[in-house]
Amino acid sequence: xxxxxxxxxxxxxxxxxxxxxxxxxxxxxxxxxxxxxxxxxxxxxxxxxxxxxxxxxxxxxxxxxxxxxxxxxxxxxxxxxxxxxxxxxxxxxxxxxxxxxxxxxxxxxxxxxxxx
Amino acid sequence: xxxxxxxxxxxxxxxxxxxxxxxxxxxxxxxxxxxxxxxxxxxxxxxxxxxxxxxxxxxxxxxxxxxxxxxxxxxxxxxxxxxxxxxxxxxxxxxxxxxxxxxxxxxx
Numbered sequence: 001x002x003x004x005x006x007x008x009x010x011x012x013x014x015x016x017x018x019x020x021x022x023x024x025x026x027x028x029x030x031x032x033x034x035x036x037x038x039x040x041x042x043x044x045x046x047x048x049x050x051x052x053x054x055x056x057x058x059x060x061x062x063x064x065x066x067x068x069x070x071x072x073x074x075x076x077x078x079x080x081x082x083x084x085x086x087x088x089x090x091x092x093x094x095x096x097x098x099x100x101x102x103x104x105x106x107x108x109x110x111x112x113x114x115x116x
Numbered sequence: 117x118x119x120x121x122x123x124x125x126x127x128x129x130x131x132x133x134x135x136x137x138x139x140x141x142x143x144x145x146x147x148x149x150x151x152x153x154x155x156x157x158x159x160x161x162x163x164x165x166x167x168x169x170x171x172x173x174x175x176x177x178x179x180x181x182x183x184x185x186x187x188x189x190x191x192x193x194x195x196x197x198x199x200x201x202x203x204x205x206x207x208x209x210x211x212x213x214x215x216x217x218x219x220x221x222x223x224x
Binding site for chain 2: 004033042043044045091093105106107108109110
């Protein structure tokens, strides 16, 4: 299996622009997680899905952030409009077992976002 | 809110030495996890702990779920250069909380 795939790996954009990050979970995994990592705040869970349904979005910072999972093999995290403080590495992870925490939560390589 | 503290923040050790790091919180967690992150990569799960008092090993790594459920520690025995990285703890109760990480450097 190719593992969790994220694109793009790097994104540089200007303040006010829309940014869309993409994730393809491992085939057969029914949980998908979006995380954000910064030096100041560390690793934060933004939202997670189970069977394409958002379960907990309490970590989403504000209305400028939205996430969708239209099918089992694809998810997007969108920021509109983007701001410099959104600059971070965004990780997607997927998991296969019934529990939210499992021994098989795999992270993607991340998307490094820079908002100028 | 729920917060995790990790200590030390960073450490420099000689190859072959044992390493000990811990994670503490003022809140109780039901599950503790330890991850390692290499530069430019996503975190990789090392050990998961599900019961208070549980002691689990994964090769040279050993982790324990504290009896109070408010802490956990990770030990690495006989460190090697590839142990370099950032080690994160994470706790789960109703949602995930990650610690700020311990940055480990191994000197040859």
